[in-house]
Amino acid sequence: MHATSTVHVAEPEVSMPMPPASDRKTFSRAIADIKEGLAARELWTHLGWQDIKQRYRRSVIGPFWITISQGVIALGLGLLYSQLFNTPIQVFLPYLSTGFIIWGFIQGCLSEGMETFIANEGMIKQLPAPLSVYVLRTVWRQTLMLAHNMVVYVVLLIIFFSALDQPYSLGTEPGYPEGACAPDLYCHPGLSWSILLAIPGFILLALSAGWAALLLGIISTRFRDIPQVINSLIQLLFYGTPIVWPVDQLLAGGSRDSVSWALPFIKANPLYHYMQVVRAPLIGQTVGWTSWVVVGGITIVGWGLALVVMRNYRSRVSYWV
Numbered sequence: 001m002h003a004t005s006t007v008h009v010a011e012p013e014v015s016m017p018m019p020p021a022s023d024r025k026t027f028s029r030a031i032a033d034i035k036e037g038l039a040a041r042e043l044w045t046h047l048g049w050q051d052i053k054q055r056y057r058r059s060v061i062g063p064f065w066i067t068i069s070q071g072v073i074a075l076g077l078g079l080l081y082s083q084l085f086n087t088p089i090q091v092f093l094p095y096l097s098t099g100f101i102i103w104g105f106i107q108g109c110l111s112e113g114m115e116t117f118i119a120n121e122g123m124i125k126q127l128p129a130p131l132s133v134y135v136l137r138t139v140w141r142q143t144l145m146l147a148h149n150m151v152v153y154v155v156l157l158i159i160f161f162s163a164l165d166q167p168y169s170l171g172t173e174p175g176y177p178e179g180a181c182a183p184d185l186y187c188h189p190g191l192s193w194s195i196l197l198a199i200p201g202f203i204l205l206a207l208s209a210g211w212a213a214l215l216l217g218i219i220s221t222r223f224r225d226i227p228q229v230i231n232s233l234i235q236l237l238f239y240g241t242p243i244v245w246p247v248d249q250l251l252a253g254g255s256r257d258s259v260s261w262a263l264p265f266i267k268a269n270p271l272y273h274y275m276q277v278v279r280a281p282l283i284g285q286t287v288g289w290t291s292w293v294v295v296g297g298i299t300i301v302g303w304g305l306a307l308v309v310m311r312n313y314r315s316r317v318s319y320w321v
Helices: 027-039 041-055 064-084 089-114 121-126 132-159 193-222 226-240 257-267 270-282 289-320
Strands: none
Touching: 027 041, 027 132, 027 289, 041 132, 064 089, 064 132, 089 132, 089 193, 089 226, 089 270, 121 289, 132 193, 193 226, 193 270, 193 289, 257 270, 270 289
16 A cells, blocks of 8 residues: 655735725815815805795795894894993994894804704705705805894994094093093094904804804714703803993993903903904904904814814714714
């Protein structure tokens, strides 16, 4: 008998191809989503305008009810608070009206921004569109409402232009005409070409509204209790922000300078600075460089946080809604 030997030949190793790296959780994909959303301008502008038309469907004057309601509120509260705060109506009414207009934009972007993905649940599940489209839709809708409300500002500017076109004060001093600058009162320079500073101010405000709606929208989609908390905080911030009361009263010579210790806390409120960079140029007041720094810094930091959240949770929003 012959012995047989078995020789094992080593088979060559076959390298398995590595699966391609997913780009679902990268900053490049998050930034691409925003770029694609901006490119889809016709989509979100059309949707935003349709939201306004749908709200006032079958109405004779349509969206201009926004203007009328804003004008009635500004006139009624302006007459009331000008007496309570002993402030000249010809300068206080433009101050109050612009405050309400800008606050309406801020509040709308925050409250509706938190619901932006929840409200668009059907579209998110059926339409393969970037998430940023729904954020842009919300900000654009609020911008249209602000544009309608600005008609009230234009009317007031025409009526009270002579009072705002010169140095004025939001206080009164015995022996001086109402609204006139007095030695013990804080004086504002009046309207000038600095009114154009309201344009970059609003751009910064709109940019911040974008990151706030994106960030809060994703968080609120996951945790449905967040909108209730934020809405309560918005109410608190309204009373802590100089909208219906002039901050001049806390300054030296003001009717409430005894509580001037509260001024640092008021200026620590970010919304105060957002109000200043838009409202102050519109009514002939000076914007401090601190407000520009705070608003610019918050805008940059806010978009950084929004991109981080977008990077990590963008793909989960469609499952959360």
